[in-house]
Amino acid sequence: MIVLGIETSCDETAAAVVARRGDRPEILANRVWSQLAEHAPYGGVVPEIAARAHLDRLDALIAGAVADADIALDDVDAVAAAAGPGLIGGLIVGTSMAKGLAWALDKPFVAVNHLEAHALTPRLAATAAGWVDFPYLLLLVSGGHTQLIACAGVGDYRQLGTTRDDAAGEAFDKTAKLLGLGYPGGPAIERAARGGNPGRFALPRPLRGRGGCDFSFSGLKTAVRQIAGGETPDSETVADLAAAVELAIADTLVDRTANAIRWFREHHPEGEVLAAAGGVAANAHLRRRLVSLAADFGLRFAAPAPALCTDNAAMIAWAGVERFGLGLVNGFDAAARPRWPLDTTIGAEEP
Numbered sequence: 444m445i446v447l448g449i450e451t452s453c454d455e456t457a458a459a460v461v462a463r464r465g466d467r468p469e470i471l472a473n474r475v476w477s478q479l480a481e482h483a484p485y486g487g488v489v490p491e492i493a494a495r496a497h498l499d500r501l502d503a504l505i506a507g508a509v510a511d512a513d514i515a516l517d518d519v520d521a522v523a524a525a526a527g528p529g530l531i532g533g534l535i536v537g538t539s540m541a542k543g544l545a546w547a548l549d550k551p552f553v554a555v556n557h558l559e560a561h562a563l564t565p566r567l568a569a570t571a572a573g574w575v576d577f578p579y580l581l582l583l584v585s586g587g588h589t590q591l592i593a594c595a596g597v598g599d600y601r602q603l604g605t606t607r608d609d610a611a612g613e614a615f616d617k618t619a620k621l622l623g624l625g626y627p628g629g630p631a632i633e634r635a636a637r638g639g640n641p642g643r644f645a646l647p648r649p650l651r652g653r654g655g656c657d658f659s660f661s662g663l664k665t666a667v668r669q670i671a672g673g674e675t676p677d678s679e680t681v682a683d684l685a686a687a688v689e690l691a692i693a694d695t696l697v698d699r700t701a702n703a704i705r706w707f708r709e710h711h712p713e714g715e716v717l718a719a720a721g722g723v724a725a726n727a728h729l730r731r732r733l734v735s736l737a738a739d740f741g742l743r744f745a746a747p748a749p750a751l752c753t754d755n756a757a758m759i760a761w762a763g764v765e766r767f768g769l770g771l772v773n774g775f776d777a778a779a780r781p782r783w784p785l786d787t788t789i790g791a792e793e794p
């Protein structure tokens with residue numbers, strides 16, 4: 444089975460081709476065009492610029508992905524696109540393109556929830572470490588979402604906790620801005636933290652040690668703003684603050700994930716895997732911490748390579764493979780949905 448996937452929900456234009464041979468996924472092509480340069484002058488993503496850039500580039504990206512995969516367009520068995528959540532202009536560009544292709548090729552269209560695509564990446568990336576079976580516990584950490592989810596099957600997700608204010612990625616992005624490190628903040632903080640002393644500044648760890656699996660990150664930016672005092676600090680202070688931010692975010696994520704593991708062990712004793720996905724899961728410090736957390740509880744840690752953590756179309760194509768494999772396809776009347784929570788069961792008639 445071969446699926447073409449299209450991702451246009453935010454500021455990455457992406458097209459990919461993913462196959463499933465037997466049980467195993469195979470990424471045949473994975474092209475991502477970041478719009479960073481277009482948005483950089485504005486200090487954040489401008490929705491109208493994003494939509495127009497998707498429109499400009501998507502054609503060539505799809506042609507490039509099909510060429511990389513060394514297939515003919517007609518060889519694909521289905522066309523999948525992110526239909527939400529995200530910026531509506533981009534979602535309309537991607538889903539319209541996918542529907543047009545599906546119609547022209549007389550192949551099914553699959554409307555993919557972008558969060559579900561992140562959530563299924565541990566299965567896409569399974570290689571030497573082994574295949575990731577359901578159920579698994581997932582820490583989903585992206586720019587807009589921070590959730591702990593028990594993944595029991597395709598379309599069967601139970602949210603155990605979420606953030607009460609900022610997402611983890613947002614915390615990286617906002618503190619990076621305060622430190623003059625630019626956007627996206629996660630990779631910038633990670634780079635700056637390398638030479639820093641994480642012990643110099645004490646930053647808050649809200650909810651730490653309390654029950655439940657919710658998160659809170661907004662206190663972090665307030666604390667960083669107070670320490671920075673409204674000016675860009677000297678480079679040593681920036682490094683120390685970046686290291687402290689990275690540590691505080693990881694501490695909070697690990698603390699809440701430990702609670703989720705206790706729930707997961709009780710309710711899914713057959714589960715073997717703690718997984719992470721989403722852009723923040725690209726963070727090396729966080730990954731090390733999650734490896735040892737999983738080991739403490741006798742679980743295996745699984746996370747896709749960093750390039751599959753941040754937004755990409757291979758994850759959309761893979762979600763398309765998983766859904767199409769179960770007969771979950773959509774009509775051409777399926778709408779793009781700026782809001783589309785993952786914890787409601789995602790069935791064939793959705794969206």
Ligand code: KG4
Nearest residue numbers: 585586587612627628629722723726753754
């Ligand atoms: O999943 P993603 O690419 O897009 C969304 O669906 O939101 O996640 C983007 C987020 C941004 O907040 C970015 O700063 C963060 O992931 N991020 C990282 C790293 N790479 C990306 N955060 C920490 N460390 C990284 N290496």
Ligand code: ZN
Nearest residue numbers: 557561585754
């Ligand atoms: Zn994403």
